[in-house]
Every structure is written in structure tokens, then in C-alpha cells.
Amino acid sequence: MSTQTVNLGTVFRGSKEGKIVQGDGVDRTVEPTDVVISITHSGLCGTDLHYLKKPNMVLGHEGVGIITEVGSQVKHRKVGERVGYGYIRNSCGMCLDCLDGYDTSCKEGVAYGAADLDQASFADRIVIPESFVHVIPDSISLADAAPLQCAGATVFGAIFEAEVSSFDRVGVIGIGGLGHLAIQVVAAMGCDVVVFSGTKSKEEEARKLGASEFHAVKENPELKGVKPVDVLIVSTSGHPDYDLYFRTLSRRSKVISLTVSQDKLAVPNMALLAKQVRVQGSYVARRAVHRRMLDFFGSHPKARPMIELLPMTPEGLNKAVERLEKGDVRYRFVLESQTNKEDELVQKAKSSQK
Known part of the structure; x- marks a missing residue:
């Protein structure tokens, strides 16, 4: 049986100087239950600032986009869907925390900044297990959905758990x-x-x-x-x-x-x-609460993050970082891919399914 792989395309990493630099992504194995997401938008979060001087780490964790490939055993997600994912990208699924539904507490969990440093949301593509991927309601634009994957989930999760x-x-x-x-x-x-x-x-x-x-x-x-x-x-x-x-x-x-x-x-x-x-x-939202969060914002169209769009380029990213460090933003920066466009990706997905 042949192994399914995908190249992550252009990625943006930290550097010793603390500037975000553009580079080439690695080839990534797509496991049978993985999906490949072509990133269209990513929020910039204060947490990202902690990793600016990690030269081998791809940055960003508020990513959304379109599923462009699926593993051979994926059952619940499909090519062409608008999706996002949380701060925790995988967990063991077998510990008591996972079995209780608290995947965010899993000691073997794959969290941004702690593991799986070759991929993140400031990139063309990312590979995520389908069980950690969430469909974005049609009533939420992908630009608005990006900050919800961390900021929205953190806030809603705290309110829900309390x-x-x-x-x-x-x-x-x-x-x-x-x-x-x-x-x-x-x-x-x-x-x-x-x-x-x-x-x-x-x-x-x-x-x-x-x-x-x-x-x-x-x-x-x-x-x-x-x-x-x-x-x-x-x-x-x-x-x-x-x-x-x-x-x-x-x-x-x-x-x-x-x-x-x-x-x-x-x-x-x-x-x-x-x-x-x-x-x-309060930590980031567990998966069940993350899904409830998206449903909540989907049914409350007046509740939306206040965002400012910038291009997902070295210049755009570093400008966003500089302004965020100064507190010069109301209230979230969203970086927009210059290669992945939602309409084009969705149309391509529809064409491939004919």
C-alpha cells in the first residue's frame, strides 16, 4: 500500500532575530484518518509572540481553510468543507482525561508550541486528524472564523465551563x-x-x-x-x-x-x-465545547470578532507582530493567504467530485 504524502508548501517560521521569515514546508505523511487543510486565513494571537525566536518552528494556531485532501479512512469530513481546528491538534484518546472528554488535559496531547513544530497555520497547508477538525457554519466568514479558533474558543470555553x-x-x-x-x-x-x-x-x-x-x-x-x-x-x-x-x-x-x-x-x-x-x-476549549462555540457564533450573527486583515507575507506578518506588541490593534489581526482563495478551492473541490 502506497503512503499518502503532501508538501506543506510555503511556511512562515520564527528566527533568532525574532522576525518571521518565509521558508519551504516539509513533506508530511497523511495518515488514514487525517485531512489536509489549505489555509485561507489565520489569526495572530498574543501566544504566537512567545515563539518568534524559535527558528525551526512554523508559527500560527488560529487557522481556517478548505479541506483539499482526505486520508483513506476518513469518514466524517470531506473535500471542499470549510473547517478550522483548535489549539490542541491531537490527543491519545485513551487516558482518563480523554475518555472524560477533556482532551485539552491529555498529557500526550499535541499542543501548539510544544509538539509537531513543522506545521502550523502560517502556511499553505496543515495536516490534522479528522476528529480534531471543526466545520465552520456558513453564516461565519472564514476571516471572522480564524480568531474564533483560539480567542473565541478560550472565551466561550471559560464561560461554558463556569x-x-x-x-x-x-x-x-x-x-x-x-x-x-x-x-x-x-x-x-x-x-x-x-x-x-x-x-x-x-x-x-x-x-x-x-x-x-x-x-x-x-x-x-x-x-x-x-x-x-x-x-x-x-x-x-x-x-x-x-x-x-x-x-x-x-x-x-x-x-x-x-x-x-x-x-x-x-x-x-x-x-x-x-x-x-x-x-x-481556564485553558482553551475542549472539542465538544469548541463545536458548541462555533454553533453559538453561527446562530448569533451580530457577535463577531473585530478584525483587521493583512496579507500572509513576511511583510504582513511582521507588521502585525510589531503592532500587536505595541497594542495597536482593535482587536485581532487576521492574515490572509495570498495563494489559497476560498472560492477557487471550493470550486476545484466540486470539479474533482464530478
Whole structure:
């Protein structure tokens, strides 16, 4: 039996200088249950910045595109489908975490940046097991779908796992790549959305996204007069002043931290005990929740990431990185392939099936 292989085409890697450089992709074996995705769009995430100086690593993890090949035993996906995939690209399938549906906790999981460094979403193609691939609803453009594969999944996954109810008052700290999506999700759920930001500069935008209240912390440094919130979503790049924000929490409330930081998390212990607060960290969404996330955005057309398109070229990628490092983006960059075009790929797939 012949082995099915595919070349990954043009790829974009890190370098010792921290610049993204263009290179040639490797030949990749397509296992019987794998699919080949021709990448049309990829989001740029803050996590990507951690790997810029890895010269042998292909970058990017918010990839979407069109299936252009399938392995010999693929049963559920087909050529021509619009798909994306999550931060975790494979797992053992046999450990207790996997059997419980928590593939994101699998110790043998293939996660971006930790394994399988020859392929990622800043590339022409990627090879993924069909069970880790998700169909993009027709109501979501591929450009909008790209940031949902990490940012959207992270936010929605945290909200889902915390069992947020439509009756909850939900606070959101930070209006950035994650925060602007969190506001939209909980607003679409019917929650009262209370947004906390440093100044009033983003108030109008926050209200358009769905905020029912807005509090500029620098103008009200003790947050006086804020009605208690039942859930607090922390989407800032660094830990906030929890001594301050615990004052805004109701009893038996939940704090969901999405902050990626090596710093220790310090919370006021007596307030934690007296109010019986549950502090919950959140990783990327497991597959079942990732699929629910796409269905949610598919049925809520007003909830979409705010994106800026740039070409998936060395110039476009490095410009996006430079601006992201400066915080000069509202709110997600999406890199658009200059070789893979959705309409052309879909038409080619249809022609091949005749």
C-alpha cells in the first residue's frame, strides 16, 4: 500500500532575530484518518509572540481553510468543507482525561508550541486528524472564523465551563482580543454585562458590543456604587488588583481568569472565604465545547470578532507582530493567504467530485 504524502508548501517560521521569515514546508505523511487543510486565513494571537525566536518552528494556531485532501479512512469530513481546528491538534484518546472528554488535559496531547513544530497555520497547508477538525457554519466568514479558533474558543470555553447563566450579572475586565469577544458572548446570552476599563476611551465601543454598564476605574478608583456581579471574567494581560475587584463580587460568585502570566495570583483571603468565591482558571476549549462555540457564533450573527486583515507575507506578518506588541490593534489581526482563495478551492473541490 502506497503512503499518502503532501508538501506543506510555503511556511512562515520564527528566527533568532525574532522576525518571521518565509521558508519551504516539509513533506508530511497523511495518515488514514487525517485531512489536509489549505489555509485561507489565520489569526495572530498574543501566544504566537512567545515563539518568534524559535527558528525551526512554523508559527500560527488560529487557522481556517478548505479541506483539499482526505486520508483513506476518513469518514466524517470531506473535500471542499470549510473547517478550522483548535489549539490542541491531537490527543491519545485513551487516558482518563480523554475518555472524560477533556482532551485539552491529555498529557500526550499535541499542543501548539510544544509538539509537531513543522506545521502550523502560517502556511499553505496543515495536516490534522479528522476528529480534531471543526466545520465552520456558513453564516461565519472564514476571516471572522480564524480568531474564533483560539480567542473565541478560550472565551466561550471559560464561560461554558463556569456554567454562566443568563440571569447572572457578568463583569468583564479588559476590552481587548479576548474581552471584546467575552462582552459579545455574555450579552448574546442575555446577561447584564458590566465592563471595567481604565478610562472612558472605550466606553462607546463597549456599549455597542453589548455592555449594559461601564466603569472607568481611574475615575472611580474604589469602584463605589457598583452593584455586585455574579461572575467576573478577567481578560487582561496581567493580573488586576483583586483587592479592588473582590469588592464588586456577590456572594458565591465566580472569578474566571484568562490572564496568561508567570506572576503569582494574589487574592484577598478573607473576602474569598466570607463571600465563598470560586476562582477558576481556564485553558482553551475542549472539542465538544469548541463545536458548541462555533454553533453559538453561527446562530448569533451580530457577535463577531473585530478584525483587521493583512496579507500572509513576511511583510504582513511582521507588521502585525510589531503592532500587536505595541497594542495597536482593535482587536485581532487576521492574515490572509495570498495563494489559497476560498472560492477557487471550493470550486476545484466540486470539479474533482464530478
